[in-house]
Amino acid sequence: MTVITLTTDFGLREGNVAAMKGVIWRIAPQVEITDLSHLIGAQNILEGALMLGRAAGYFPAQTVHVGVVDPGVGTARRPIAARLGDCYFVGPDNGLMTFVLQDAERKAAPIDVVHLDQPRFWLDKVTYVFHGRDIFSPVAAHIANGVPLHELGTPIKDAVRLSAGMPEALPDGWRGSVVHIDHFGNLATNILKHHVEKMKTIRVCIGGASISGLVKTFGDAPAGSLVALIDSSDELGVCVVNGSAQARLNARVGDLVDVVEE
Amino acid sequence: MTVITLTTDFGLREGNVAAMKGVIWRIAPQVEITDLSHLIGAQNILEGALMLGRAAGYFPAQTVHVGVVDPGVGTARRPIAARLGDCYFVGPDNGLMTFVLQDAERKAAPIDVVHLDQPRFWLDKVTYVFHGRDIFSPVAAHIANGVPLHELGTPIKDAVRLSAGMPEALPDGWRGSVVHIDHFGNLATNILKHHVEKMKTIRVCIGGASISGLVKTFGDAPAGSLVALIDSSDELGVCVVNGSAQARLNARVGDLVDVVEE
Amino acid sequence: MTVITLTTDFGLREGNVAAMKGVIWRIAPQVEITDLSHLIGAQNILEGALMLGRAAGYFPAQTVHVGVVDPGVGTARRPIAARLGDCYFVGPDNGLMTFVLQDAERKAAPIDVVHLDQPRFWLDKVTYVFHGRDIFSPVAAHIANGVPLHELGTPIKDAVRLSAGMPEALPDGWRGSVVHIDHFGNLATNILKHHVEKMKTIRVCIGGASISGLVKTFGDAPAGSLVALIDSSDELGVCVVNGSAQARLNARVGDLVDVVEE
Secondary structure (H helix, E strand, C coil): CCEEEEEEECCCCHHHHHHHHHHHHHCCCCCEEEEEEECCCCCHHHHHHHHHHHHHHEECCCCCCEECCCCCCCCCCCCEEEECCCCEEEEEECCHHHHHHHHHCCCCCCCCEEECCCHHHHCCCCCCCCCCHHHHHHHHHHHHHHCCHHHHEEEECCCCCCCCCEEEEEECCCEEEEEEEEECEEEEEEEEEECCCCCCCCEEEEEEEECCCCCCCCHHCCCCCCEECCCCCCEEEEEECCHHHHHHHHCCCCCCEEEECC | EEEEEECCCCCCCCCHHHHHHHHHHHHHCCCEEEEEEEECCHHHHHHHHHHHHHHHHHHHCEEEEECCCCCCCCCCCCEEEEECCCEEEEEEECCCCCCHHHHHHHHHEEEEEEEEEEEHCCCCCCCCHHHHHHHHHHHHHHHHHCCCHHHHEECCCCCCCCCCCCCECCCCCEEEEEEEEEECCEEEEEEEEEHHHHCCCCEECCCEEEEEECCHHHHHHHCCEEEEECCCCEEEEEEECCCHHHHHHHHCCCCCEEECCC | CCCEEEEEECCCCCCCCHHHHHHHHCCCCCEEEEECCCCCCCCCHCCCCCCCHHHHHCCCCCCEEEEECCCCCCCCEEEEEECCEEEEEEEEEECCHHHHHHHHCCCCCCCCEECCCCHHHHCCCCCCCHHHHHHHHHHHHHHHCCCCHHEEECCCCCCCCCCCCCCCCEEEEEEEEEEEEEECEEEEEEEEHHHCCCCCEEEEHHHCCECCCCCCHHCCCCCCEEEEEEEECCCEEEECCCCCCHHHCCCCCEEEEEECCC
């Protein structure tokens, strides 16, 4: 069995995602298809890249991940597909694959990227505005069917990368920023576990608030407490126990976060 | 493999959709089940019909589409099932199948519709308020298992149709209306590609705004531009690039749209 | 084929649910995975328990239901798994299984519950904050693969139960409360069909409103009417036909409802 995952900013109201699934199953009826997220912020390529980067590694070998956050659809931006280690990625060449590419490089995994330029693997009719259905879904299905990348397109080495902000070193720690705010109002930052695990003591400063030390999990502090912890993606997170750090701190993506030794 | 799709106004919070899937898998464990949309506006039969009409055609032959937007559940309104070409539809007889029926007629595809009046294919206990679970899901599963329509019910010729508004001819173009507003705030209209493709020049007038010409895709105009284009369902759409035409124009379903030669 | 269902308060934006599915398919690629609900209110164990209790019974034998509403993740609260009749449940020991346990007891079905204490069936790396992915998903997959409960953990008899409010007998009827408000604004109560079916006449009193008699279904009264009925879960419901009882009555979970003979 092969799995195909779908990540888009299409929302869940219109049936566009369903049309993609229909297209896939017409070509590759044996695959399982699952939603990664369809609530990526409209045109928010960075958020889509982050969600793909966090979840993709948990899927079985040979999984094909389709990402469609695609404000440039129908323009000169290239459609691409990539083999990164034992998985595949299909989508627009706009930076959506930034973190999965970084991850593959860090692991020295095999990397092949092609510019999808073989319309015989697409729907007969390709609209200008819905390549998710007309190009990326059929290509993903053909990959699941075993068509090699080199038949689907021409190798490229210059896939677009987002210049994702890395935290900046301070004399006594790191200055990073909020990269995502989740459903619960928890803040995720670009300061990672490896940045802080050698620090002897920790103080986290964000939006006028100052948090002493890290907890291991939510239940280690009373309900309503503002806490910092290493979250399930090994990112430094700022949370309110059984509440919303977003609401408490009036926080936004991009807000600065300092982590320093006390 | 057979696919069953589900389209409802149930939302995603309550597990009602999951109960439908459980019922289906008890009868037909081999099928794939996928959501088309569960965020159809409450009791909005027209929206459900539109979403089914747009997406159904992309699914494989033998797919069974279940639609449950059903304000008349438990009253005298009939439960029905239809074979339209190589696919099946199951749901209340209230107009939900209007567009898929129209599409089958346009293609001169085989059409068979039955009034579901054979309770032996339903759950043993049928509630008055949830025929999606108690009647339509088991019937869809039996269709996927190969039970022919004529065993499930009695042929009818008078399935309910919505009197869906068609655009009206103007001396120099068409007067239509907004039929749907999507997740991005894009407006879809009932003016179709074939209405406008013979026009030499085009001006789109809606809500006091006037748009000269069509773009091919969003990226053809700067972010924030109000544009008109033929969307992925071959409908004339009105959009703001990387923004919301709904918010810009304070638009609602039913708003008038004129398309005229300049 | 085995089905695994997922019920969480994770929402649909982040891909956490997808990570759980990836983990499951790496271990048990043959299973179908379906969402029961991911829009359980944050940390609302009672709501999660209610949704599991309503939907689980419709799934095929051998289905594995994973529930993750887990404010105590990473603390001393136990991870557990249960066989209840012909189905399985996996999740935190915090009361999420209250109603499925009650249901099994009422049916005198076999009940086995284990404390999951065998890390060899978990992910190699278990975070403090995401046992849904790191413990419950792999355990569910192993159950689907046929691993018996007694290999996964140690039998227990004291799984946590919620003290779910039962209605109180009045001289001429019952006093209950609103236990859930659904997507449509319909109010579900803890007064059940069996409480009222022997009453000769019925008056439902809630929030200053008084409703005489029950209707069988929505369409039995004009649009806009406030009605009471037995809903699809055999609970007494209060609804506005084609509208929202929540909005009409400014209702909240916990509001009192009296049902008396007229």
